[in-house]
Amino acid sequence: xxxxxxxxxxxxxxxxxxxxxxxxxxxxxxxxxxxxxxxxxxxxxxxxxxxxxxxxxxxxxxxxxxxxxxxxxxxxxxxxxxxxxxxxxxxxxxxxxxxxxxxxxxxxxxxxxxxxxxxxxxxxxxxxxxxxxxxxxxxxxxxxxxxxxxxxxxxxxxxxxxxxxxxxxxxxxxxxxxxxxxxxxxxxxxxxxxxxxxxxxxxxxxxxxxxxxxxxxxxxxxxxxxxxxxxxxxxxxxxxxxxxxxxxxxxxxxxxxxxxxxxxxxxxxxxxxxxxxxxxxxxxxxxxxxxxxxxxxxxxxxxxxxxxxxxxxxxxxxxxxxxxxxxxxxxxxxxxxxxxxxxxxxxxxxxxxxxxxxxxxxxxxxxxxxxxxxxxxxxxxxxxxxxxxxxxxxxxxxxxxxxxxxxxxxxxxxxxxxxxxxxxxxxxxxxxxxxxxxx
Amino acid sequence: xxxxxxxxxxxxxxxxxxxxxxxxxxxxxxxxxxxxxxxxxxxxxxxxxxxxxxxxxxxxxxxxxxxxxxxxxxxxxxxxxxxxxxxxxxxxxxxxxxxxxxxxxxxxxxxxxxxxxxxxxxxxxxxxxxxxxxxxxxxxxxxxxxxxxxxxxxxxxxxxxxxxxxxxxxxxxxxxxxxxxxxxxxxxxxxxxxxxxxxxxxxxxxxxxxxxxxxxxxxxxxxxxxxxxxxxxxxxxxxxxxxxxxxxxxxxxxxxxxxxxxxxxxxxxxxxxxxxxxxxxxxxxxxxxxxxxxxxxxxxxxxxxx
Numbered sequence: 001x002x003x004x005x006x007x008x009x010x011x012x013x014x015x016x017x018x019x020x021x022x023x024x025x026x027x028x029x030x031x032x033x034x035x036x037x038x039x040x041x042x043x044x045x046x047x048x049x050x051x052x053x054x055x056x057x058x059x060x061x062x063x064x065x066x067x068x069x070x071x072x073x074x075x076x077x078x079x080x081x082x083x084x085x086x087x088x089x090x091x092x093x094x095x096x097x098x099x100x101x102x103x104x105x106x107x108x109x110x111x112x113x114x115x116x117x118x119x120x121x122x123x124x125x126x127x128x129x130x131x132x133x134x135x136x137x138x139x140x141x142x143x144x145x146x147x148x149x150x151x152x153x154x155x156x157x158x159x160x161x162x163x164x165x166x167x168x169x170x171x172x173x174x175x176x177x178x179x180x181x182x183x184x185x186x187x188x189x190x191x192x193x194x195x196x197x198x199x200x201x202x203x204x205x206x207x208x209x210x211x212x213x214x215x216x217x218x219x220x221x222x223x224x225x226x227x228x229x230x231x232x233x234x235x236x237x238x239x240x241x242x243x244x245x246x247x248x249x250x251x252x253x254x255x256x257x258x259x260x261x262x263x264x265x266x267x268x269x270x271x272x273x274x275x276x277x278x279x280x281x282x283x284x285x286x287x288x289x290x291x292x293x294x295x296x297x298x299x300x301x302x303x304x305x306x307x308x309x310x311x312x313x314x315x316x317x318x319x320x321x322x323x324x325x326x327x328x329x330x331x332x333x334x335x336x337x338x339x340x341x342x343x344x345x346x347x348x349x350x351x352x353x354x355x356x357x358x359x360x361x362x363x364x365x366x367x368x369x370x371x372x373x374x375x376x377x378x379x380x381x382x383x384x385x386x387x388x389x390x391x392x393x394x395x396x397x398x399x400x401x402x403x404x405x406x407x408x409x410x411x412x413x414x415x416x417x418x419x420x421x422x423x424x425x426x427x428x429x430x431x432x433x434x435x436x437x438x439x
Numbered sequence: 440x441x442x443x444x445x446x447x448x449x450x451x452x453x454x455x456x457x458x459x460x461x462x463x464x465x466x467x468x469x470x471x472x473x474x475x476x477x478x479x480x481x482x483x484x485x486x487x488x489x490x491x492x493x494x495x496x497x498x499x500x501x502x503x504x505x506x507x508x509x510x511x512x513x514x515x516x517x518x519x520x521x522x523x524x525x526x527x528x529x530x531x532x533x534x535x536x537x538x539x540x541x542x543x544x545x546x547x548x549x550x551x552x553x554x555x556x557x558x559x560x561x562x563x564x565x566x567x568x569x570x571x572x573x574x575x576x577x578x579x580x581x582x583x584x585x586x587x588x589x590x591x592x593x594x595x596x597x598x599x600x601x602x603x604x605x606x607x608x609x610x611x612x613x614x615x616x617x618x619x620x621x622x623x624x625x626x627x628x629x630x631x632x633x634x635x636x637x638x639x640x641x642x643x644x645x646x647x648x649x650x651x652x653x654x655x656x657x658x659x660x661x662x663x664x665x666x667x668x669x670x671x672x673x674x675x676x677x678x679x680x681x682x683x684x685x686x687x688x689x690x691x692x693x694x695x696x697x698x699x700x701x702x703x704x705x706x707x708x709x710x711x712x713x714x715x716x717x718x719x720x721x722x723x724x725x726x727x728x729x730x731x732x733x734x735x736x737x738x739x740x741x742x743x744x745x
Contacts, residue, residue: 047675048634049558049652058639058649118634118649118676121484125614125633132488132615132631140613140637202735203607203643279577356564356598356645357576 003400007166010398010407011389018388029381036374039367040115048118050367056360057351059116061368064343065375066112068223070194071216071342073105073150075224077187078254084180090247096394097235098228099158100386102187106151108379115371139197146193150186153179158390165393166407167400191216204350206283215265216342221258222308223338225251226331231387233328241391249322255334256315263312266341283349286359296361297348300340307337479503488615489628489667500630501667508672512661520667521689523622529683530623530719531696532708533597534744535729539704540565540588540595547701548599551684552670553662555654562681563599563698564645570594574729599698600625600646600681601731601739608638608647617678622689623712623740624682626668632677639678643732647680683709712740 018026043050053060079098082088114120125131126144135141157179164171195213202208229251236243273284285291290298314330315321321330353359364372392398397410482503487496501518508516545563554560566579570592579596589595606625609617616632619625639647653675665671666686673679684696688709699707710719719742726744 047650047652051651054651055639055645055648058636113635116635118636118678119632119674122614122631122633125488125616125631132491134613134615138611138613138637140611140635144613197637201607201611201641202737203641282577350640354645355643356566356581357579358581358645 002405003167006400006405006407007163010409013409014392014398015385015388026381026384029377029384032377033374033381036371036377039370039374043115043367043371044120050365052362052365052368054360056354056358057348057362059347059351060362061344061364061372062112062116064347065372066109066116067194067346068339068343069105069108069112069379070147070190071220071338072224072227073102073109074187074191074217074220075228076102076105076154077184078221078225078251079228080180080183080187082250084177085184088250090244091250093394094232094243094247096158096161096390097231097387099154099183100390101224101228101231101383102154103151103158104379104383104386106147106154106190107382108375109147110151111375111378112372115375139193139200142193143190143197146186146189150183150190153183153186157183158386162390162393166398188217191220198346198350203355205280206287206349207346209269211265211269215262215269218258218262218265219338219342222255222262222311222334223342225255225258226311226334226338229255229327229331230335233324235387235391239391239395241395245322248327249318252315252321252327252330253318255330256312256321259308259312259315259334263308282353282357286352287345287349291353292359294352294359294361296363297345301345304337304340304345307333308341311337479507483630486630488631490618504667504671508665511672512656512658512663514658514661514663516661516663516665516671518665518667518671519686521686523620523624524689524691524693526711526713528623528712529602529688529740530710530712530723531602531683531741532719532722532726532744533741534706534708534726535594535596536745537704537706538565538595538597538702539706540567540583540590540593541703543701543703544597544698544707547697548681550660551662551687551697552681553656553665553672554648554679555650555652555656555673556660557655558652560648560650560654560679562646562648562679563597565595565597567593567595574731596743597698598644598646598731599741600683601644601737601741602681602683604738604740605736607641607643607735607737611637611641613637620668620685624668624685625680626682626685627678627680628668629671629673629677629679634676634678636678643735643737647678649678650675 051060051062076095076098079091079095083092083095114123117123126133126141128135133141133144135145157176160176161171192213195216198204198207199209199212229248232243232248232251235241270284270288273281282291286294287297287301289295311330311333313320314326314333320326348362352361389398392409399408399410400406401408482499486500489497492500497520501520504518505516508518542565545561545565548554548562549556549560552562554562564581566576566581567583567590568574568576568580569578572578574596602623602625604623606619609615609619609625613635614631614633617625617627617638634649636649639649650673654673656672661672662670664686666682666689669682669685684694684698687694688696695709696707699709708719708722710717712719714720722744723742729743729745730739731741731743
């Protein structure tokens with residue numbers, strides 16, 4: 001018990017002391033979170049009428065963000081598979097960071113769903129026994145189940161590994177390996193179930209395609225790892241945590257394959273719809289070309305197409321993707337491209353035109369954007385704090401004191417980071433500016 | 440100013456004072472203002488699912504709702520929970536060749552079923568179709584507004600809940616807040632719905648409607664004869680839909696749904712599908728029947744004749 005308290009106290013020191021850039025970053029996030037909270041209070045007082053959603057388009061920006069982030073969370077598995085199944089060491093060392101990302105992402109997912117509920121006060125109706133979870137009929141019930149399962153799994157795995165390393169013990173293989181193996185199908189399940197949630201509805205021709213689940217997985221294996229590469233490059237640059245080139249290049253290679261499959265599946269669907277040109281074409285036509293002058297999504301989807309294609313060619317050639325400048329550009333393009341395609345680009349055409357062929361063009365309101373920004377900030381905030389504790393542990397800088405009481409923080413350099421270098425230029429890069437070793 | 444701009448402008452009205460007020464309002468719910476009011480809030484919060492209530496649970500809930508509605512609308516409001524009648528399954532018929540598109544059914548329904556007047560909710564949507572295009576909804580006009588109906592070259596199709604035998608909406612509800620009753624009516628427990636709107640995505644007929652804001656009904660317009668699963672006033676943030684006027688049709692002797700009574704040309708028919716002698720059965724057997732989106736196999740109990 002005393003050990004846990006010492007661990008908590010040490011973690012508190014780690015997350016509360018940092019360079020100026022770290023403070024700027026954290027307080028910007030806190031400001032965005034507060035703005036989101038205020039906007040959410042406004043929504044609670046007035047109802048979802050403050051959003052642009054209406055009966056015609058009954059899901060919007062919240063559910064779009066949710067769908068995209070489920071993919072990011074699921075993609076942590078891309079790191080776990082080679083790390084633990086194939087014992088590929090360079091990735092094994094960094095897989096914990098992927099699991100921490102999964103935890104933050106799932107919390108964001110749950111927040112987005114909550115923001116979308118008309119009656120968040122009745123969330124307890126979803127809890128089995130005291131509530132009435134419609135399992136196994138409702139895919140949303142499945143989603144509640146697998147998301148919470150995946151969250152728990154990653155919390156336990158990452159928490160146990162870090163706590164063991166903090167105690168300078170080897171994690172028990174007999175305990176951790178089965179959990180890790182189980183987290184692989186769990187990750188696939190969260191995205192598959194989310195895809196089934198859409199594709200199971202005969203009423204919505206745009207979603208009612210069996211190709212949807214494979215497409216979800218393919219695009220998730222692009223966006224999640226792309227984000228991870230960006231994080232790795234930052235961590236490597238600003239802390240003394242070593243991440244080998246080999247690991248980053250391996251992930252980039254996997255992204256290239258995933259993007260190929262993603263584009264191929266999309267092409268297959270686009271061909272089938274446009275060549276057949278049946279009544280089912282209408283939503284896809286709305287997405288890519290607009291119908292009757294309604295073109296809200298058109299510039300967005302073409303931006304996404306351009307970004308995804310460009311990124312694919314960047315990642316295709318090994319010599320290009322090994323250039324870290326191009327790698328960063330590719331990752332950013334993929335993240336934005338998939339965000340558009342698997343977010344609004346997926347959800348909105350399900351509702352436009354609606355089931356009675358009415359066209360209501362949806363654009364999120366300021367309130368929706370503010371609440372969503374607040375949730376993104378929450379996720380980044382949680383991820384930042386978890387990295388602040390995890391990286392010193394993985395470095396060996398934060399561990400239990402030799403006398404077995406209290407904790408030991410070996411490297412205090414991060415406390416005076418502001419003096420060591422001027423980090424003011426890019427607050428975003430300060431995610432882990434803490435323990436920078438090369439001044 | 441466009442809607443969008445108005446909405447955006449609203450964002451900036453959210454001042455600190457307002458936010459604090461909101462927090463205070465939220466806290467006051469927990470602060471037990473007066474014993475009765477607080478008890479009512481907690482009773483509502485912990486209210487069980489309709490189908491899990493015992494008889495005495497239900498009586499208590501109905502009494503509480505009657506108390507709340509009566510004080511809110513300054514008149515005596517009755518909330519019943521009449522169960523289905525044995526051996527009855529309701530079916531609806533609509534003769535497309537008779538319908539003149541006057542929308543009296545739409546507003547008759549609003550008055551009977553206490554839909555919100557602001558923002559407006561309509562359980563029935565009448566679309567105008569071109570005779571040469573048939574029932575292809577791609578050519579449906581939703582907001583037609585001529586001086587006089589019917590118009591040459593057009594026909595009209597009222598669309599409301601089809602009370603499907605295989606409803607895609609109830610299947611997807613994560614908390615079983617919506618289900619099919621023994622008499623075939625698909626109902627919603629407005630006190631159990633969490634407002635996720637999955638059912639609205641699943642319904643192929645646009646029959647489900649959401650209370651985006653707190654529904655507004657002037658006191659003098661309220662229909663005080665209500666049913667728990669039907670036309671009682673709804674809270675904000677839940678889904679609602681047509682129930683074939685459950686508060687009327689389950690009475691004995693039964694009454695017709697309000698939309699049927701409002702129809703000036705007798706285009707609407709209603710009856711017991713299990714009774715071989717009923718009017719609705721005779722019509723189905725003798726008329727040409729059209730089922731909306733038959734290919735989805737939802738098996739509507741709403742039959743269009745043409």
